[in-house]
Amino acid sequence: MLRRRLSSLFRRANVAFFSQSSPGSGSLDVAENLNSRIVIPNKQRKRVKPGVISRELALPKNTKRPMYARETVRGTPEQPLEPQVHDEHDRKSMRTSCRLAAQVLEYAGTLVKPGVTTDYIDRQAHKLIMNSGAYPSPLRYARFPKSICTSVNDVICHGIPDSRPLEDGDIINIDVTVYRSGFHGDTSKTFLCGNVDDELKQLVDVTRECLTMAISICGPGVDYRLIGETINEIADRYNYGIVRDFLGHGIGRYFHSAPAIIPYRNRIPGKMQVGETFTIEPILTTGGTEYQIWNDGWTAVTKDGSYAAQFEHTVLILETGVEILTLPL
Numbered sequence: 001m002l003r004r005r006l007s008s009l010f011r012r013a014n015v016a017f018f019s020q021s022s023p024g025s026g027s028l029d030v031a032e033n034l035n036s037r038i039v040i041p042n043k044q045r046k047r048v049k050p051g052v053i054s055r056e057l058a059l060p061k062n063t064k065r066p067m068y069a070r071e072t073v074r075g076t077p078e079q080p081l082e083p084q085v086h087d088e089h090d091r092k093s094m095r096t097s098c099r100l101a102a103q104v105l106e107y108a109g110t111l112v113k114p115g116v117t118t119d120y121i122d123r124q125a126h127k128l129i130m131n132s133g134a135y136p137s138p139l140r141y142a143r144f145p146k147s148i149c150t151s152v153n154d155v156i157c158h159g160i161p162d163s164r165p166l167e168d169g170d171i172i173n174i175d176v177t178v179y180r181s182g183f184h185g186d187t188s189k190t191f192l193c194g195n196v197d198d199e200l201k202q203l204v205d206v207t208r209e210c211l212t213m214a215i216s217i218c219g220p221g222v223d224y225r226l227i228g229e230t231i232n233e234i235a236d237r238y239n240y241g242i243v244r245d246f247l248g249h250g251i252g253r254y255f256h257s258a259p260a261i262i263p264y265r266n267r268i269p270g271k272m273q274v275g276e277t278f279t280i281e282p283i284l285t286t287g288g289t290e291y292q293i294w295n296d297g298w299t300a301v302t303k304d305g306s307y308a309a310q311f312e313h314t315v316l317i318l319e320t321g322v323e324i325l326t327l328p329l
């Protein structure tokens, strides 16, 4: 999802909202929100600790890579300030990429079991993507070292697959993005590992519900901000926090672009248009919503140890409504 990089683009574009929010500290309304919310205590849960990251996996030479993953390219991947709008032909390509991402995600989910390492899940997903003639979009994206993101328990997002074996009672978000025939498809789900507390299962269910309901209000001419409104209303009913610093995004030929799809109440203007594709990817927590980044430069964890759940789909706006592209079918 989009982090500071896009917000700095918006800053350049003079969108005041983004220039006010600074990662980690949160904006004013966050503080108010936190004070008024009953924070659910985390029952002395252990925090996830970094494991060992294995070496980079190989890909066939002829796999078509996105620009940022070519040998000679360095620096920040391009994040266009325009939405990505597709004609009929490109919509078909998006459908194909997105379906593959969904199939890989479904497969990865079947591997979630106590004792299995996130590195193993990454390796298996990598193989499936490779054998499908696609490229795993996260690999080498701004130096991300693996093919999928695996975010366990108090990890908010962008967890790097490593040597940590999954434990009974963990929740794990697996985020799969593939690049195929020039188009990215992006989707994630939070899976239950073994026997998960009812309290945590509810977090996962409510987060899934937020995504479902947010998609249901999408269509041509609809304000993007209604996505945030819809999610916020549901999260509030359960006193869950919504992480504010990671957002959905336009997607297509580029992994990330405008519009920023904000998963909480906001007043940012902009309307959905026919042919555009973007992701919706709310992250809910059992408590606080501030984050810290591990020394690996990627893994975002909650400051207070709250657990986090996330679901993500890539959608296409049609004349008649909205199509969820990341279904495995």
Ligand code: MF3
Residues within 6 Å of the ligand: 001, 002, 137, 138, 139, 141, 142, 144, 148, 149, 158, 175, 176, 177, 186, 279, 281, 298, 312
């Ligand atoms: N898939 C994530 C998203 O939803 C982005 C991951 S970027 C990575 O936008 F480099 F961490 F893989």
Ligand code: CO
Residues within 6 Å of the ligand: 001, 002, 186, 248, 249, 279, 281, 312
């Ligand atoms: Co995304």
Ligand code: CO
Residues within 6 Å of the ligand: 001, 175, 176, 177, 186, 187, 188, 312
């Ligand atoms: Co994603």
